[in-house]
Amino acid sequence: MxxxxxxxxxxxxxxxxxxxxxxxxxxxxxxxxxxxxxxxLPTVATRDEVAPTQQPEATEEPGYVGATEAWGYTPAVYDFHEPSFDELVEINPDIYAWIYIPNTNVDYPVARSTSDGDDSFYLEHNVYRQYQFSGTIYSEIKNSPDMHDRVTVMYGHNMLNGTMFASLHNFANEDFFNNNNTIFVLTKDKVFTYLVYSAYTYDDRHILNTNSFSNDAEFREYLDETLDPHAVDANVRKGIDLSLDNKILTLSTCTSGPSDTRYLVQGVLIDESARKKQ
Structure with a gap:
């Protein structure tokens, strides 16, 4: 035995x-x-690690002067490369936009899954539709690709190496927030300029599913919440007066804190211009 x-x-x-x-x-x-x-492939920041700040390399290509000042704030000058959407669509027809935020690492194509019931496909797939943990910056089918919804939400991972939407956390720094106020979104024919007016930690509720933005009262409530978020790390620009006619871009990423929190950066559309010819 x-x-x-x-x-x-x-x-x-x-x-x-x-x-x-x-x-x-x-x-x-x-x-x-x-x-x-x-x-x-990069890894996601853990709760005990804060994604480091990295700066993108400067471009030397000629810029395009976009919006004039809004509420007394002057946006950055549009000055970065001109992505070819014909080439991008050849890579993946789900790519409909490009997002760029000066002085951050955010300079990426934006995809929107057209597969029924698979809104989160790009959470863990790259622009080539291959599995990749860092995913792709993406929006959901609920949002129109023309950027004309009252609220457009874009998602991206908070990567430990500072890529994807990790550098949105730069806006938690008051000095950075005060000195950086612009988001650019390009589509095939347009340049959309957004003024960053609010940034803060939020909960993990699904913004588009828990709000009916076609309802004026609910949209007004959401606008008021973004202007006065109840968060200890909130940064909000003074003098911003939003109306029901405004269009909001909400950028969402994870935090290095509790898993049920998200970091949001809110921008309001202040200019929509035709792209210069390529």
Whole structure:
């Protein structure tokens, strides 16, 4: 009996060691998998780690002067590359926009899943529709790609290496918030300029599902909430007076705190211009 029992323990031990070795190999390969460009995929910031701030490289291409001042604030000058939407659509017809925020790492195509019932497809898929943990900046089917909804919501991961929407957290810094106020969204034919007027930590409720923005009273309530968010880290520009005619861009990402919190950056549309010809 002792010999049989000892043999069983040896078998169990060997199996356990094999499982552990396999798990370690899988974890190593997962954390070091490559994307389509051969770069190691980034990992998401944990609750105890804050994604570092990184600055994008400056471009030398000529800029386009967009909106004039709004509520006494002067937006940044549109000065970055001109993505070709013909080329982007060849890569993936779900790509409908490009978002750029000066002095952050946000400079990405925006996708919108056209698959029924799969709004979150780009949460873990890149623009080539391949699995990638960092995903793609995306909006949902509830939002029109023409950017004319009362509230458009775009989502992106809070990546540990500062990519995707991680640098939205720059707006939590009061000095950064005061000195950076512009979001640009490009579509095939238009440049949309948004004035960043509010940034704060929120809960994880689904904004488009829990609000009926076609209802004036609910939209007004949402506008008032963005102007006076009950959050200790809120930054809000003074003198912004929003009306039912305004169009809001809400950017949402995770935080390094509780899993049921999100960090939101709110922008109001202040200019819609035709893109310069390429």
């Amino acid at each position: 002792k010999k049989v029992s000892k043999t069983k323990w040896i078998i169990i031990l060997c199996i356990s060691i094999a499982v552990i070795i396999g798990a370690v190999i899988f974890l190593f390969r997962y954390l070091n998998q490559k994307d389509v460009n051969g770069d190691t």
